[in-house]
Structure formats: C-alpha cells, structure tokens
Amino acid sequence: xxxxxxxxxxxxxxxxxxxxxxxxxxxxxxxxxxxxxxxxxxxxxxxxxxxxxxxxxxxxxxxxxxxxxxxxxxxxxxxxxxxxxxxxxxxxxxxxxxxxxxxxxxxxxxxxxxxxxxxxxxxxxxxxxxxxxxxxxxxxxxxxxxxxxxxxxxxxxxxxxxxxxxxxxxxxxxxxxxxxxxxxxxxxxxxxxxxxxxxxxxxxxxxxxxxxxxxxxxxxxxxxxxxxxxxxxxxxxxxxxxxxxxxxxxxxxxxxxxxxxxxxxxxxxxxxxxxxxxxxxxxxxxxxxxxxxxxxxxxxxxxx
Amino acid sequence: xxxxxxxxxxxxxxxxxxxxxxxxxxxxxxxxxxxxxxxxxxxxxxxxxxxxxxxxxxxxxxxxxxxxxxxxxxxxxxxxxxxxxxxxxxxxxxxxxxxxxxxxxxxxxxxxxxxxxxxxxxxxxxxxxxxxxxxxxxxxxxxxxxxxxxxxxxxxxxxxxxxxxxxxxxxxxxxxxxxxxxxxxxxxxxxxxxxxxxxxxxxxxxxxxxxxxxxxxxxxxxxxxxxxxxxxxxxxxxxxxxxxxxxxxxxxxxxxxxxxxxxxxxxxxxxxxxxxxxxxxxxxxxxxxxxxxxxxxxxxxxxxxxxxxxxxxxxxxxxxxxxxxxxxxxxxxxxxxxxxxxxxxxxxxxxxxxxxxxxxxxxxxxxxxxxxxxxxxxxxxxxxxxxxxxxxxxxxxxxxxxxxxx
Numbered sequence: 001x002x003x004x005x006x007x008x009x010x011x012x013x014x015x016x017x018x019x020x021x022x023x024x025x026x027x028x029x030x031x032x033x034x035x036x037x038x039x040x041x042x043x044x045x046x047x048x049x050x051x052x053x054x055x056x057x058x059x060x061x062x063x064x065x066x067x068x069x070x071x072x073x074x075x076x077x078x079x080x081x082x083x084x085x086x087x088x089x090x091x092x093x094x095x096x097x098x099x100x101x102x103x104x105x106x107x108x109x110x111x112x113x114x115x116x117x118x119x120x121x122x123x124x125x126x127x128x129x130x131x132x133x134x135x136x137x138x139x140x141x142x143x144x145x146x147x148x149x150x151x152x153x154x155x156x157x158x159x160x161x162x163x164x165x166x167x168x169x170x171x172x173x174x175x176x177x178x179x180x181x182x183x184x185x186x187x188x189x190x191x192x193x194x195x196x197x198x199x200x201x202x203x204x205x206x207x208x209x210x211x212x213x214x215x216x217x218x219x220x221x222x223x224x225x226x227x228x229x230x231x232x233x234x235x236x237x238x239x240x241x242x243x244x245x246x247x248x249x250x251x252x253x254x255x256x257x258x259x260x261x262x263x264x265x266x267x268x269x270x271x272x273x274x275x276x277x278x279x280x281x282x283x284x285x286x287x288x289x290x291x292x293x294x295x296x297x298x299x300x301x302x303x304x
Numbered sequence: 305x306x307x308x309x310x311x312x313x314x315x316x317x318x319x320x321x322x323x324x325x326x327x328x329x330x331x332x333x334x335x336x337x338x339x340x341x342x343x344x345x346x347x348x349x350x351x352x353x354x355x356x357x358x359x360x361x362x363x364x365x366x367x368x369x370x371x372x373x374x375x376x377x378x379x380x381x382x383x384x385x386x387x388x389x390x391x392x393x394x395x396x397x398x399x400x401x402x403x404x405x406x407x408x409x410x411x412x413x414x415x416x417x418x419x420x421x422x423x424x425x426x427x428x429x430x431x432x433x434x435x436x437x438x439x440x441x442x443x444x445x446x447x448x449x450x451x452x453x454x455x456x457x458x459x460x461x462x463x464x465x466x467x468x469x470x471x472x473x474x475x476x477x478x479x480x481x482x483x484x485x486x487x488x489x490x491x492x493x494x495x496x497x498x499x500x501x502x503x504x505x506x507x508x509x510x511x512x513x514x515x516x517x518x519x520x521x522x523x524x525x526x527x528x529x530x531x532x533x534x535x536x537x538x539x540x541x542x543x544x545x546x547x548x549x550x551x552x553x554x555x556x557x558x559x560x561x562x563x564x565x566x567x568x569x570x571x572x573x574x575x576x577x578x579x580x581x582x583x584x585x586x587x588x589x590x591x592x593x594x595x596x597x598x599x600x601x602x603x604x605x606x607x608x609x610x611x612x613x614x615x616x617x618x619x620x621x622x623x624x625x626x627x628x629x630x631x632x633x634x635x636x637x638x639x640x641x642x643x644x645x646x647x648x649x650x651x652x653x654x655x656x657x658x659x660x661x662x663x664x665x666x667x668x669x670x671x672x673x674x675x676x677x678x679x680x681x682x683x684x685x686x687x688x689x690x691x692x693x694x695x696x697x698x699x700x701x702x703x704x705x706x707x708x709x710x
Contacts, residue, residue: 035486052329059336077325078400084321096682102679105430106486107638110434114631118671123326132331171576227384230625235497240489273505280494287487 002145007268008261011151015260016159020214023166024207024251025222030247031182031203033102037109038089040234041116041210042082046215047225048120049078051129058132067129071220075158076213082282084115086208090201113234120208121227155217158205163212163253163280166206170249180288183247232276236263239283245293254294305364306353312354319350352434352608386460386646398548406544408660410616413551415652418643419636420562421605427643428571429598430578432489434630435496436475441503441625442472442611447507448516448620458522458615462608469607470600474480477599481592496630498543515621519571522550547616554612558605563645565601573642574598577606626669635673638680650688 019141021043028036053074057063063070091114097105140149172177181189182199190196218233219225240259244251259279267275318523323343330337418440425433446465448455456464480491502511510516525536542548563572573594576584585591614620630653640651659669680687 033486035490051331052325055331055334055336056329058334081322081325085320088318088322093678093682100681100685102486103426103430104685106432107634108678108681111632111633111674111679111681114670114674115629115678116674117670118674121324122667122671123323124329124331130332132334140356216639218532233499235493236491239494242487268672271505274501277498278499280498284479284491287483287491290481291487 003268005144005146006183008147009146009152011261012257012265013155013260014264015257016156017214017217017221017256018078018233018237018240018260019253019256020159020162020210020217020232021229022240022250022256023163025238026244026246026249026252027203027207028177031179031186031200032094032105034094034105034109035238036204036207037106037113037234038048038093038116039207039211039221040083040230040237041113042089042230042231043211043218043237044120044225044227045085046078046082046118046208046212047219047229048124048129048215049081049212050064050219051075051215051225053132054132060270063132072083075213078216079209080213082212083205086204087171087201089116092206095197095200113231117228117230124227127229128223128226130224146301148177151220155221158213162201166210166249169206174176175199175202181256184293236276236279236281239279239286242291243286243293244284245295246292251295305358305365307615308358308361312351314360315354315596316347316351318346323347330554347486350514390649390662394552398545399674403544404509406548408556408657410544410551412653412656413548413555414613414631415636415656416649417558417605417609417612417642418633419652420558421602421609422573422633423637423643423648424565424605425598426637427648428566428578429574429595429599431481431595433599433602434489434490434493434627434634435499436492436602436606436633437625437627437630438476438499438608439469439472439494439606440514440613440629441499441620441622442469442603443607444614444620445503445510445516445610446607447611447614448519451614452516452668453518457502458611460522461666462611465605466607469603469610471486473600474596475517475602477596481599493627494658496627500622501627503625510622515619517619519614519618519620522612529702551612551616554608557650558608559645561605562617566645567641570594570597614652632673635677639688644687644689644691647687647689647691654688 021039024039024042025036028034028039054070057070057073086142090110094105095110097108140147142148166178170179178189178199179202181192182194182196186196189199214225215225216232218229236258236259240255241252242255243258244253244255259282262282263275263279266278323346328338328340328343344648346401364622370516398407401409406477418436421439422436425431425436444466446468447458450461450464451458460694476495480488480495483491505511521540521542521672523538523539524618527534528537573584573589576587576589577591577594581591612625636651636655637648638651638656639647641647642651653670655673659666665672
C-alpha cells in the first residue's frame, strides 16, 4: 500500500513535468501542424539556464540567504531565455517554410533539434551539470507511509499554477482568442485582421515558457541536467499530447499524467529497464486504435 | 544593403543574448566562473559570416543578369559517362589507398547502402522513417547471433538477415502504415528506440550493452589446383582491401536495385502515393500493400548493410544503433536530394568524408549536420543533386513562397 501511494506521488510529479512539455507540443501542433522536434531541446535549455542561475547565485552566497528568491529568479530567467530561443527558432527554421511541404518543415525541425542539443553539448560539455540542491527545499514529510519531498510539492504546485495561467490566457484574453482562431483557420482569421505570424510566435513563446519551467523542475527533481536530456522526455511528452488528443490543452495535461503514471508504475512493478519502452508502446497503441486521442475530435487527412 | 545590415545587427544581438549564459558560464562543482573570450570568438565568426552574406547579396543585387547566367550555364555530361567514371574510380581506388582511406571508403559505401535503402521509404514513397537504423541493427544482430551460435557463414547469413529485416519491416510497418505523415515519423522513432532498448536490456540473447564478440569476417573458398584434384581453401576476407570489395558489391547491388525499383511499376506507385495518397488509392493502387512493400524493401537494404557492418567490425553492441544514426542517414538522403541516387552517393561521401578531413572539428560534426538540414530545407529543399521530378515539385512551392515574401 505504501509503495502504491509512493508510486502514485512520484508518477504525478513526473506527469506534471510531461504535461508542461506536452502543452507546448500540442499548441504548436494545433496552430501549424508541426511536430516541433526542437521542443525537447528548449526544455533542456531551460534546465541549463536554471542550473547556471542557481550556481551563479550560489557562488555569490545569495542562495543561502534568499533561497526562494533564487529559485524564482532561476525559473524566470529560464523562461525568458527559452522565449528568446523559441522566437529565434520559429523565425529561422519554421517561418520561411510556411508554404513548404510538411516533410520539409518536419526535417527542418529535426535539424534544429540536433543543432540545439549539440550546441548545448559544445557550450556546456558532455557531463551532467549538478544543481546545488543541498541549499533549498530539502525537507520531506510522510503521507500514509509514503515519503513526499518538498520539491515534489513545489513541482506539482508550480505546474498547476502554470496550467491555470495558461487556461486563463487562452480562454480569457484577446491574444488567446487570436491563438484559438488561428489554430482553427489561419486564412480566415488573417482575413479578420489577426496577424498570423505574430500569433504563431506567441504560441511558440508560451510553449517555450512552459517547457523552460519543466526543465528547471526536472533539474531540481533529479539534481542534474545533461545536454541530451530533452530527447526522451520530448518524445514522451509528444506521446502524451497525442494520447490526450493533439491540439487539445486539457488532453495534453491528462496525457502527461497518464504517461508519467504508467512510466513510474511500469518501472516499479514490471521492469525498470523497460520503462521507456512502455511509453512508446502506449504511443503506438493509441495511434493505432484511436489516433484522435482521448479528448480529440475527428481529425481529417490534412491534419494527420 | 542598409536593411540587410540592420537585419544582421538584430540577428547578432539576438545570438548574443542566447550565447551569453549558455557559452559564458563555466560551472564546476560548486563553483561558477564566467568567460567572455569564447563568446567573442563565436560572435566574431558570426559577424564575419553575416557580413559576407550581406556583401554577397549586395553584389548579386547589383548584377542580377550575371547571377541568372550562372544558374543556366550548367555543363551537361551524359549520365552513363559519370557512372562509368565512378565505377572505375571505385575499383581502382583501394589498390592505391592506405588502410585508413580504405576504412573511410568502406564507411561511405555502408552509408550509401543505408541512404539508398532509406531513400526507398522517404524519397520514393514519401514516408518519413525516423527509426531506420533499427533495421540496420536487426541485420547486424541477425548475422552476429547466427554466426556466433550456429557458425553460419556470412554469405548464407546475408539473405537470412535480409529476410529477418524485411520481416521486422513488415512487423513495424503494418500497424504504422495506417497513419499518415508526422504521426508515422514519431511512431517509427518510437519503434527504433524500442528495438535499441530491447537489444540493450535482453541480456540472455544480446549480451546487453556488452555486445556480441567473436563474429567471423566474410569468407570465400578459392580453388587450389593440386596434384590431379582441385581442393578448395577457405579464406577469411579480413583485410580492409577485401572488405572494401564486399562493401562495394553490396553498394552496387543496392544502387542497381534501387534504380530498377525507381523505374518499376511499384516505384511509380510509390511516387504517386508520395504525391497524393488519396488520389493514388482512387486510381487503384493498393496503397497499404505498396507502402508495406516500401518498408520491407527499405529494411532489406539496411539488413544487408547491417550484416556487413557486423562482419567488418566483428563486434556489435547497441550503442551503434542510436537515434542519431537514423538522423545521420536521413541527413544523407536530404542533403543529397530525396529520390536521387547520385545525390545520395554524394551525400554519403560528404557526410562521412568531410568530418574525416576536418578532424579537428569532429565535435562540431552533428552541429553542422543539424544546421545543414534546416538550411537545406529553407534554401534548397531538393538537395545537392535533385531528382528531376522532385525538384520541379519543391521549386514550384518555394517560388510561390519567395514571391509572397518579397
């Protein structure tokens, strides 16, 4: 029973991270029908900026005196950086290909993914960069025999805050409305005076902000980041987005949770070395039996 | 000119913002240092490169006729001559090369085979496969296991490896082919990873990450005319010179095979599926079967290359079959020109030989390939040596985009 609760807690933590990344995939796919392969690398870049900020603050002694401020700064800088990165990515690799074939766009995304992960490797080296974890939020408490660390609480709480903010943004603001209408019909909304390019850029920026937060969270949770850390979570998060129904925000969160839980339970009860395999198998099964996902509507040829 | 310079300024400023934290911060264990020198170096390279582009644009804007003339005055050499020359070079080359050059050449031939195999799937049938290296792994492990457990020789294992690879292609292809476009890409990526993870973890059969040792090289029997009777002597083709010719034979079989497939009824069916699947289906092409065939035949060539790889290195382990290898093969196909056989040969040569020439820049290899992939898609989606049909199709769309942008 304790292990079950423990797995559940770990699964939800991991699931929140996947959900944050999956939101970026699903928004971008919803608006330009592109699997943004470089999204995983943006997530990794967020993790790197987090560790760079925290190390800088740590070396100046700020982290010891103001741990909460330091963490907030790490998140904010990571988000800002990834926003800049996503704008550059969209402008350089995707905007010139608006009218090109889908295959060309996808290959361009793949190229950028390889470019970014290798760029990070060249900048920061091939080895793990350790978060100075000893200085903040080290406590833990027990619930029904299961150990919950404060980091896990912060991750889930942070993810919930971001998701609520995203929901408000998409449903309550003019920009959110522009996003939804561009996703629905780009030509029509352009005719109605919505700047499609600007809306697409904003979509990328929001996705990148969420991914950056996820990157810092993963860094805090596992204690380190690596240049290739974006690849596998990127695929899993995409699987989550598809599982939930691509283009659907609630679906992405749901899919992220499911993938996170499945991974943790599979690792705990079946075979830990095959945990990645389970995520891929879910992806394949979903695409085979219900390509529209759990929450997805009927998708026609032009979208799939 | 002025607007170009302003643009360059924006690009440089943007790049600067992105580079400063990533490149400048030097993290040690519990230490933090900041280095400006690396940033200035990279910024310097970017600025010089940008200025060259701006200058080039300014010059070509002033002399538009000349820029056009350069495009038109292509020397036209009959294709057969080119192939004959290439064949002669391929046969003569290893006799004059040292072992290092032979090794590089063998790698090129292996990647030519892989590139052409993937070309069947991506270039002809238009199905983006991001897990292609899995079939290479299947071929390699098939030969490795057959040889180490049952002492089955290379030439017998080669067809078996092809059949097993084709089987794997069918198993992976069948459930995925109902999907279209990008979903297919992500699922093949998933399958590729599954196969690698299984190879890595199924210790009882694959020895896990340790890999399989003691694989035999390809052998041949040659006759010795003794006293009255002819005896056959077995001889392992261990030296790189002989292995080169085995690789060449495999590559030639692949080139001829893919060329014939391209011109065949099935090849035209693939192209029609690539262009418009619904229309293809309506004209009576059994799309599912034909796509499955593309997968299986693509896998066969990867299986050939894989078995050869295992025989050449005489050792296999899962780390040879990571995703980045799939990306590399895809890069060859894209760079060379999707659907174009000479293009893919050139692409394979470029991608294998260039990093060897620029040895000091080895680290930047994948960075350059990733960047090149995007740059190719933006500026020259048809590849270095485009296949005729593909070129017209892609250029038409690119031209429309150019008009809208200007």
